[in-house]
Amino acid sequence: MKAGSIPASQSATGRAAPGLAARARRHFAVLFPPLLSAVIGLGLWEGVVRWLEMPSFVLPPPSSVVFVMIEYWGYLVSQLAWTVMAAAVGVLIGISLGIIAGAGIAMSGIIDRMLTPWLVIIHAIPKVVVAPLFLIWFGFGVQSEIFFVVTFTFFPVVVATITGLKSADPEVLLLVRSMGADRGQVLRKILFPSAMPTILSGVKLSVSLAPVGAVIGEFVASNQGLGHLLIRAVGDMDTALAFAAVTLFSIFGVLLWRAAEFVEGKLLPWHPSQRGDLASNRK
């Protein structure tokens, strides 16, 4: 990994610049392979579509997807905003319910035995299949969509919360009990903090599932959002617009994942996964 460090004397700007130049070179070395791969991939796509003279409604070339994206930018963004809003409301409800249910199950044997069978059964139902039922129960509109996001995002958090709360070090629990801690203190000061990494990994999974839940909800029960736009674009054979929506959606998904990782890093600076003291072992 030392390939990027070239002697400072080669830099024309003298002593201060080598650091900067070397860093730029290193960034370039990291970014170059994926960029090159993207250019080749999109170039091939563009070339094959044009060479075979494929009709645009079957497979639009990347260039026309970009043009459509620019042309409909305002519309696309407003639909994305709708999806994001529904996903955000749903995921917040899902996470809150998940943590509450998980804590109840982990802390009480009675709640565990009463609630867990229900959760297992409900979780086993393929949620996409019952999506149309939501239309019947909650009607056409954003409430159905939000409910759908909740069912998508609830389970990863429940499971993570239960696992996290049950994995506290028994000797630590003995120690704080010898200090005279009551149940509430044990929960606040030991169980929740030590469960945090596990809970957050569940939350991260939920956050990445939320937009998917929202879009599926929009397929079925909404006249707004990227999901609805996608259905309509496909109905109109406007495949380029559908591609533009999908592209925007996946860019948003990547940004969301990055944001979740960033928040995780801020909340868990002490955790082995965040410390970075072993990062140099990675090639």
Added chain:
Amino acid sequence: MTEQTAHPSPAASGSATNGAIVLDQVGKTYGSGEGAVEAIRSISLTFAQGQSVAIVGPSGCGKSTLMRMIAGLDDLTAGSIRIGDRQVTGPVRDIGVVFQRDLLLDWRSVLDNVLLPAEIRGMDMAAASKRAMALLEELDVAGFAKHYPWQLSGGMRQRVAIARALLPSPHLMFLDEPFSALDAMTRDQMNVLLQQIQAAEHVTTLLITHSILEAVFVADRVLVMSGRPGAILDDITVDFPRPRKLELRETPAFTAIVGRIREQFVKTGDLVG
């Protein structure tokens, strides 16, 4: 297999003053009837306040059980335990415990780890912080107060655990094999530190260890325990002046005490002479 030769404990009948710890005919039997296992047989002892006591004995001799019973974390099946004039019936709050694993909380800085007992007991946090810093200073880890446990070495982590145990100025500090996970040099260092802080804090200390050297170096009094059922084989007063230096371990007087203890274990067959 073993005769009980423990010193008679005159204070056991109720003349205990301030913080003395009195064990009167304490016994512990697991299970009942045919399958009953007698872990500890009728131990009577008195620890004066401020005394530093070490218990040595083979694995499984009931050292940790004895300690847990004094801390009120385990029930006795015979006899009674008093701390000062209070009978031990449930967990005793007035005890600081240090285990073999330091059990520091990864998500708290060193200082916040030391402050944990203060938070749990609702102590005045400003005063507690001052005391925490003073303890860390005494234990020579004050420079790491803002660091997280993972940034510290094993010896430093265990010093933080000792500071945490001492923070509420407990009557009694229990150390259950606190240094057995450390390397030999760090362990020597910790022994010196422990007897320093024990003298400075004037806290009654009960150290459980496998190391005869450690016991004699750190303590005012060494109790030698036999294997199952646990009983006191020997009760030795160690009156070397403090502060003690590691060179002490080379002196004939020190070696004589170590030899006397080792002999006990050879006699019982716990140690091959």
